[in-house]
Amino acid sequence: MTTVVDIASGKPARKLTARDFRGPVNPDWCPGCGDFGVLNSIQRACAEQGLQPHEIMVISGIGCSSNLPGYVNTYGMHTLHGRALAVATGAKMGNHEMNIIVTTGDGDGYGIGGNHFVHTARRNVDLTMVVMNNQIYGLTTGQISPTSTEGMKTKSTPFGSVEPPVNPITSSIMNGATFVARAYSGDIRHMTEVIIKGMQHKGFSLIDVFSPCVTFNKDNTHPFFKTRVKKLEEEGHDSSDWKAACEKAMVWGDVIYTGVFLQREAPTLDGLEPVLREGGPLGFRSLGITKEQSDKIIVRMM
Amino acid sequence: MSSGKFDFAMAIGGEAGQGIATPGDILARVFVRRGLHLYTYNAYQSIIRGGHIFLTIRVGEEEVQNHGDKLDLLLCLNQDTADRHVNLMGPGSSVVFNGDRIKVNDAQEGVQLCALPISHLTGGSRNRLIQNTVAVGSIMYMLGLDFQILEDSLKLRFARHGQAVVDENVKFAKAGYDYAIENFKPFEHPTPVGEKPLAVWSGNDAVAMGGAAAGVKFYAAYPMSPSTGVLHWMAAHARALDIMVRQVEDEIGVANMTIGAAHTGCRAMCATSGGGFALMTEAIGSAGMMEIPVVFIDVMRAGPSTGVPTKSEQGDLWQILGASQGDFERIIVAPLDALDAFNTMPELFNLVDKAQCPGIVISDLVIGEGRFSVDPDAINMQPVIDRGDIITEHSATNGYKRYLNTDSGISPRALPGLEGYTHVVATDEHDEDSILISDEFTHPHKRRMMVEKRARKFRNVTGMVPAPELEGPTDADVTIIGWGSTYGVIKEAIDQLAERGVTANHLPIKWIVPFKGDEIAEIVTSAKKTIMVENNYSGQFHRYMRSETGLSVDGHVRKYDGEPFMPHHVTDGIMEILSGATDIYVPYQEVIV
Incomplete structure (x- = not known):
């Protein structure tokens, strides 16, 4: 992909559009997959914020949704199954000036x-975790995931799942996440707004996205969500109200809320880390230690 | 160690919580400041209070690299220590103990029993640990050392606790010193003075310092014995040296976080022991696939599974060789001692940067927690740093390919954040453009090209690593082969064999991958007799050498009881094997700890 940046002036030749964030190949997701909408929203969110491709790193694990870094024109890491947050924390510490987006799924995340979900939230690592939650394992051809509802029949639960699902919203609030939101991939405009808010939030942002699997999940479909999703903004929800956020997060039935449940300010890990106070990104600093530093160390060994 | 030179070993035994480390540290520093060489080995258990701890400090005029065969002095802090170890003390040795509380039975003839009337000497002090200070005072006299040396050390050691603590310690140390003048016989050879003051470090310190010197900017760990010392050193020096140190939720997180930091351009490393290393293995392969230079350290302990957490073994070799699925390129090195471990770190970082692959350091408890004296001038904290083919500046270049298929196999590595170089790194197989070829774009020719590209990088690495060298006469009666931490003990066994009329040479092997098979084969085939020494049951290195060279050896000395080799264990084993009595000799561990 070409970067439309004038290197000599260091300024963008023009304001980038979502198109400029398209990756070198088209996604190989099933036609109709909810992940297309998420990809579209991430590209729009990057463009609308006036970001340049090199300022962003998209990091994923493994699964359908984790193929996303290959479809977006930014830096990217397509890591191991389940490990995106750990890698992303290291990457953020190595270059805290970059915008880090973690794209993952319900199984992976x-x-x-x-x-890592628990601990990345509690550390308040300044990154945006976008979970394409389809409540199913798709790439392995249809088994229950941690968010599958009770009674769901899949290849691994032919008689219906007996396990209750995890609630990503309440979990991340309890884990200490400072931005907790939900979006629905059938509403790209709203999802883009939520992703922009998440990216602009200083700290760990969780955005759980209903991203229906059109091939393997016949329960949680577009029609299922379309009639149920309700925007918290329209309810006058106060996202600084922790208790209200928890109450809204527990609602699952005829109404399912989307939007920002909770947003609060707290110091970020890179902000608290003394090593990052000055000197720029760790990864670009010169290596080695001075004679003065090493002499001090050796004297203490004597 | 050749005869005639000062070679003195003492042990302090007690239970966890009795403060063994403090007198051990005070005495160790007295010795190194005097310019004497030293190695200390602490036999301990996975317990916070109670149990049995046995710290051996061996001091010499010449280099000391193991805890030796005999003890000259035993300091018993409890009855259990006396009961366990007094029978090991030979004529000319001394046993120091609190005579108020400890009864010493079964001492051999010629052993000096030095009972200290602690409550009399300390006026009934309630400080439970003060008996240690009294004992150290007595020992200083017996070693022929001036009290002033101890007083200076106590002042340094206790200064941060306040003047009252300093005064109390000096006072009771003097009481012990004076009591010894009147009542105990000093050792025949007073403690000499060496050439120049030395420093003391553990192998874990050395690995951490080597990393820092190499330019490590990111260190992550999950605490695990016996590797935790690396974390402690890094954490203590993080701020002064601008190193980020993270304690992570598990070793899976440790390895992946370290890889994330490494990808952004940091030199990054992490240390663990066997169990944690097992959790890291998938990530190690991912660094191979994504071509990210990063260093992993396994400070081995006795396995399998949780095993014996505070005991040593060379039992992880095959785990490390097999770490992570698939064929991929990585460098594996087993340093021979603490200074070698220090020097290995910058060397390894340069290699992994050049080859853009993971590197693995194999250490163990003997090196990691053993404390070695070191000549401060031998510690080069400003080593050569070579980051290989790395791009750190913005460029107008379009069409950057992260995995460009070059003749060398090495593709220039642009750091994330630079304009003009956006790219993805992937654990899925990918093409030169880093487009996944594991799904829609699967292509056998591209897959073959990428496998060969990564493999090609490694041809150069083999040439960058030195071949092991035979130490000692080439026409020796026997060639002893060891790897990693057995270096020091084999070296000393060779001196002991000479005294018994056997000439031996030593082939210490450090670089495990790349393995210098041809050079090793040449040495092995021209040896008269070959014996492999390993700190494990199944001869892991022997099996590896056989798989790489097709060559076997004539005999084996193996130890797997958790305790490290003493020199005579190796010597006795070689003599037994040479006599034809056995092919595999397993020494008996006399010291029960």
């Missing part, structure tokens, strides 16, 4: 990567 809440299942195999569940441990």
